[in-house]
Amino acid sequence: MSANGGTKAIVAALLANVGIAITKFVAFLLTSSSSMLAEAVHSVADSGNQALLLLGGKRAKRAATPEHPFGYGRERYIYAFIVSIVLFSIGGLFALYEAYHKWSHKGGIESWQWVPVVVLVAAIVMESFSFRTAIKESNHVRGNQSWVRFIRRAKAPELPVVLLEDFGALVGLVFALFGVTMTLITGNGEWDAAGTAMIGLLLVAIAIVLALETKSLLLGEGAEASELAAIERAVTDGPEVERIIHMKTLYLGPEELMVAAKIGVPACESAHDLARGINAVEARIRAAVPIARVIYLEPDIYSVAAAEAGTGTAADTAVPQPEAERSGG
Structure with missing residues (x-):
């Protein structure tokens, strides 16, 4: 993988997620929507993940030392594994907890009802640009491989991680939009809780896939x-x-x-x-x-x-x- 291509995709995702997180938190403060809070925390976790990937790429460039005679190239794998843990714990488990909390209270969205819809639509647009950049950079190195094989066999972890995060973010936004819209239509907060639960399950599943694939790289893979x-x-x-x-x-x-x-x-x-x-x-x-x-x-x-x-x-x-x-x- 081109290191520059991976860095470009990470930076695009980082900028998008920071902007999205701010707007989601504002929407949550105005509406108390659990889907908005889960999505805001998800965007914060993604922003932290992209910062970790950039840090791992920088540290991996250090010269070899007597203590590490083969250099620090595998440090990129370690930081990618940390990303999967962060996505699982902060993103996925928090969303599931928030869904349980919202289901217990079942409150609808009583104020600023149009805000979450506008924010989610805007977030989908911004996330789509980030996802498009990740796809474009991945296509430079993917060749004729299917997307599944590319994610499973890529030796550089950054692009597969960003691809899965952006994909999960887009699907999660759709889940949130579904939950919020149904809550506005019915006045029943259980729909908001259901959307939040779907976001949590999605993030946990993506985190598990990332952890398994990164574990293989950490153990050591041979040539194709x-x-x-x-x-x-x-x-x-x-x-x-x-x-x-x-x-x-x-x-x-x-x-x-x-x-x-x-x-x-x-x-x-x-x-x-x-x-x-x-x-x-x-x-x-x-x-x-x-x-x-x-x-x-x-x-x-x-x-x-x-x-x-x-x-x-x-x-x-x-x-x-x-x-x-x-x-x-």
Whole structure:
């Protein structure tokens, strides 16, 4: 993902949510609508989430240290996980509590009755612009993937998080508008409570999806199938390597991939020739997959007998010599 694209989507969402939160709080103070309060708190939580994403992106750019030799790229995953917790606790659970409280009191909207409708319609317009920006920036990196696959497989967490938040915000606004409108029509505050409950359930569901997807990134994900295929072709596309004995990959951050492989190499006359061949392989890997920035290649001599035994390398099947022979005695 383009870091600039993610930042642009976050800033657009942050500006929209700050403005929306202010108008919703004003509407709540005038009408005492629980849907308006739930939506106002939701917008505050979203604003805080976008600030967390910006902070995580900034901290992830720190240079590697002896204590963290692979850098801080995964810090973006940590802050995205915190976002899911904030959305669940402050947004979702508060909305459910407010729905329960409103259901117990069942009061209708008795003053400034037109305010919540106007505020919600305006909020839908502003949120739509933010959602449009997130979609536009995501399309730059989504390719031919479906939206579900993009959210599940994206290694950079910012755009999927903003997409889900904006989507949840738009649907939540529709729920709030439904609850407020039905309360104005019927005079029954239970509709307002129902709209608030739907907002809470929606936010809890989105928070759970975000937490599960971010957990996978925190645990460590390997390269995609297309990236693996490109790396394998790069390794074997030359005389320096006969085959890949085994290989593992790991994302150290959204834009940094580690590749570690044991490779079968032909016999060579000197260590200089071996090192030159490995350097050539590394160059091909970086050309094929530019985010493969950390590469460890271990050369070995491939053995068919060892492969049948399950080890793959000639050194593992070498017959030990008697001690006297090894010492020259």
